[in-house]
Amino acid sequence: MTLARISEDELVSKLRAIVDATRTTRVRLGIGDDAAMWQPSRSHRSAITTDALVEGVHFTRETMAPAEIGWRTAVASLSDLAAMGARPVLATIALGVSPQSGVEELLEIYRGIAQCAAAACLAIVGGDVTRSPVLSLTMTAVGEVRPAHAKTRSGGRSGNVVAVTGDLGAARAGLDVARGAVSLGDAELERGALLAFRRPSARVREGRWLAASASVRAMMDCSDGLSTDIARLCEASGVGAHLDAVPIAPSALAAARALNEDALAYALCGGEEYELIVAIERRAFSHLASRFAARFGRRLHGIGALRAQRGVVLSRDGGEVPVPRTGWDHFKG
């Protein structure tokens, strides 16, 4: 059987069955979350996460400048740490390059990595450089979190409010603009969309702040698209979700309108966005959301609720429609 015939999640579950045999008592959280965790000392946990970016799969040189490719490399790892509530500490980079690559282009990529990392106090401490037929960048980042603050995907409970830390779909609108596939008819909107695509932000401060609240039961980032990632959170938590208010970015609304597409698809299946999905105890949500808005100057959007009935559904046209897991899958994409 080839990989094309199974899903990424199925493959990961088979690989997990093999490597779970190596698990030791030091490990507090293994494969299956945004990051793994271990306990180096009593006072804190460390989180570790690995993300690879491959040319032609995650980026092309046509739509992204070298520094933007670097930025994206760092933001993916930072976002995984944010989802655990962890403070970034350090990272390594494995660089795969062809001998025909330009040295200046690689240095620009590293400048993009360093800019994004430095802003989050993530030190780049090492790595490996190898020949490779395509450009590839693999970052592994380590962060720290107090044991009581560490959040996972699996703590969600029926009745929890599901929230996201920002509106969704702007990164996909930005890709449309970068490809020249659409004009949004508004310079400000186009600039915002391109920024969301080229220099997205990881919600590191927001993640640490949310993690400090006992009312926050589960967190993950939605880098593979809300529809895929909410399904993963639900599966890990043993629940389903009912969504009724997915916030769509204005640039996604404009792009969908111009292309005669469904704007909700931008928000549900966009991917390459780094907002956090958060499950919060219902009684605490509105107070937490006001404190969040006061602290970060942005909304914590309630988008629905977790419920006992499995599967993810969406209110639409007065009824409930199932949300397919149509996010990014690396073998089908």
Place this chain on the structure above:
Amino acid sequence: MTLARISEDELVSKLRAIVDATRTTRVRLGIGDDAAMWQPSRSHRSAITTDALVEGVHFTRETMAPAEIGWRTAVASLSDLAAMGARPVLATIALGVSPQSGVEELLEIYRGIAQCAAAACLAIVGGDVTRSPVLSLTMTAVGEVRPAHAKTRSGGRSGNVVAVTGDLGAARAGLDVARGAVSLGDAELERGALLAFRRPSARVREGRWLAASASVRAMMDCSDGLSTDIARLCEASGVGAHLDAVPIAPSALAAARALNEDALAYALCGGEEYELIVAIERRAFSHLASRFAARFGRRLHGIGALRAQRGVVLSRDGGEVPVPRTGWDHFKG
């Protein structure tokens, strides 16, 4: 300028200049050693190392079975931890695969990783799976060491004995045998050479034991070949080296004889071997070497000495010949 025109070490030094700006006070050792180190708590240091294996660069499916590719992935990281004197804790793996890859082959690769990791108590805790035009495996491993025991490449001093934890060249002889390029005329010798190539050992226990000695001033592994790696240790320590007794593996002697090649080249430039290079205070060497032999049942081979005069030279035919850095370089290789 393209990468083909600069060396791997030159590129790393340019990249290092960029990312060193991100360094924080938590980081105790950055780019330029076998692993980087940070201090998560007062009582110990953590070490982190990343190694990538790319099909066609580091391995081919013709000469290595899937489980052996997995084994090699894990041993490279374990060896880097061994060189710091660190105890392995956990690792992540980034897997790049084409959709045409066979699922069973990947599971075999992971079984090889898990076997090698489990033997060293290294837990595999996560990773990332992406599409890629060639098979690639990137492992990042974390280990722990007491602050007083941590060793680097830079502690070597003029007068120190240079030692290695085993004889050299067997892995390259094993590659010759695997390729069908040579017959060693002795089944036992061929089995040993193939094992050195396919299932090499990382010197984890030896590294931790050596690191506990204050007489050990510097350590690194010689995975890129003794000639390259001794030059790196010398450069980091600000010294040169004079080698007079490089131990050549019997299988390397046999392969070189059969192919009419220089056996010393097998030992100096072989690479993909995981013995440790150790700089030891002269007065302590012979006692340490006897204790090492008693403990591990293998010799700690004194191969020469560090000296103030820069460059690496070798005693040969009654004179000194310079040792070129002819080990593996990823852009020239």
